[in-house]
Amino acid sequence: MRRKIAAALLASALVLTACGGGDDDKAADGPVSLRMTIWTGNADHLALFNSIADEYRKTHPNVTEIKFDTLPIETYTTGLTTQIAGGNAPDLAWILENSAPDFVSSGALVPLKVEGSEDLIPSTTKLWQTGGKLYAYPFSTSPFGVFVNNDLIKQAGQQTPAELIAANQWTWEKAYAVNAAVNAGTGKGGLVVRDFDYKTWDNLASVWGGWGASPWSDDGKKCGFADQPMVDAMTAFHKAIFTDKAVPGPGTAPDFFAGNAAMTITQISRASLLKDSKFGWDLVPLPAGPKGTYGVIGQAGIGVMKKGRNADAAAGFLAYFTNPENSAKLAKYFPPPRKSLLTADNLAKTNPLLKPEQLQKVVIDGISVGKVKPSHTGQAELSQTVRAALDPLWKPDADVKSVLGGVCSKIQPMLGK
Template identity: 40%
Template structure:
């Protein structure tokens, strides 16, 4: 009899374990950052979700940025979408038009204390269609110039932040100091495109800041802008810096600003997390102005829920949790927020211990005045059509104007 009681107890325990296992749920969340500091922060936010959802875990899956949109598309087409994920601004119209994103508006608006009206309407532009909400921006991040202050000091040059304070930080001065820094540091360069990838996967990040500074754009109102005089002048200057001045890291070589091999680069605030490894004094400054004035360029990313996901309602609840005021304030150290209350707070200005408050203030000003990178519902096709024509641009003997005309000829039918 005693043995029977023991057997029943063990059976009951097994059933209980099975029941607990069945209740446990896992959300798959794709991101493009594998940075330790970012993932630690994200996992902390996921852990806090357990206060209201004790049986839910969130698994963050890293896909490299260069492959992110393509691999995400393959997962969706293959019937294995994540539950939710980050999405880049250029892909937003494509995924919205394809009908693969869930309208998360009802979920986030119904979340206790969420305050949907606190989200900047300008920041929400790409992610809303009438009352439908397809994403909540977690990062509305202006591109900034990162500079190696030690290299500027050694060359006897004012750094970009000092030049900006004097009203002298423009495209001509940018070219001048990049050239002088290269001459003062044999074997190194004055400037490197974002993460050393400006000739292929990051080409829009390389081209848009100078084109906007000159008063141009990639496209507007269905018309290509690459062949307009403003864009031609901007890209000609870049081409000269690469092949005549030799002050920008050329195609096929790796300058690596973070290792001290380039004096300047362009990036967003999230990359400050890499700077403790750099081993040199550094700073951030606004993008150089140009004939078109100061033209901050914004890179934006949002959290979306995939409509084919297995747990989309739960995923939408997690979006509401992740983008509430408390967690947006936590993420603001790396990802400038879309919430007005956080962006305007002293807490945001002092949120990143790596960056002085006076430099963080520049971020707020850039967000207020900036314009998001170009996007289009046919962005994948446009970028694919651009690629071989852009490749032809990055040769020493390239005719910049003709190359940009070829870009427009290729993409105009898609616009």
């Protein structure tokens, strides 16, 4: 019932938003207060956003306030659509890649004009445009990589990922073996898929991509959970959790950044958590799978809500927030979609904790080969249905193939609509 309510809320909110502009969007000449919903509460992120906003207001005195409104990442889209449905739509909003198809196709967003649009890499904007128009700026196009605690790995008598890469042996089979040895030898956690927590299943794209698996076909019409690549990937993952103890099981949450796990899969925006690290660490690409090397990208766009109170003024601020100069500043945490900025040297200037070669191999090369995390229209209901259908998988005696077949039984009618 909850997932149906959440899906209905998203659908109704977007229909309401698409019906027309806000009451005050023509009043940009008077005092304007802008609000952007975001999901980060990181103090460094907020300081950067506020500094850009302060500079903008110096030349736009009619904009009296620009507020960044943090909503919890776990319920972000629900929180955003609740605001919209309640008549309290923000002026601008971050949008997750998994809900992009719904927002873009609904007409809920204002078409954007982007300074230096010719510099945008076409593959980064694909998800955010329709009819030749861009409806959200993909400010974060961030491949997943693996942060590594070399001290724990050496303590367990294992080769580090860098050594395995040099020997052309950095594979999922080796990665699971190293993490199992760390857990057995040190009692610490092995590999943590950050923000997965046995709930956010689409983060596992960073794992199953190595098997060439996908939750559904490219056209979105056929379920892929029961296909052999997914069965093989999830069988290996299940074994890593419950047999080999290479991956922490349900109900456990070792913190890699506190030194309590050997590896974590996440994006470079987390690197700031290693600023005062007491252990030796590295950042490496995802391990190769049976289908070879691959990349997975998490994306986020910023859009102007058509139903916001100050759509015109919001579009003006977004154009400034995402211009080449500010995109370079945002690149410290959020890899930009601009080709001119995607060089190892440029990214290193704003990411002093990361080496140019790490940025090249994980970020730049990852964008060149990566696929964006799965998304689909009707994502809210679809995602909740998949999550519930996967719940039986997270038990030691689960029949992986049967559970994945059950996922398809549940979602195939939804995909076929």
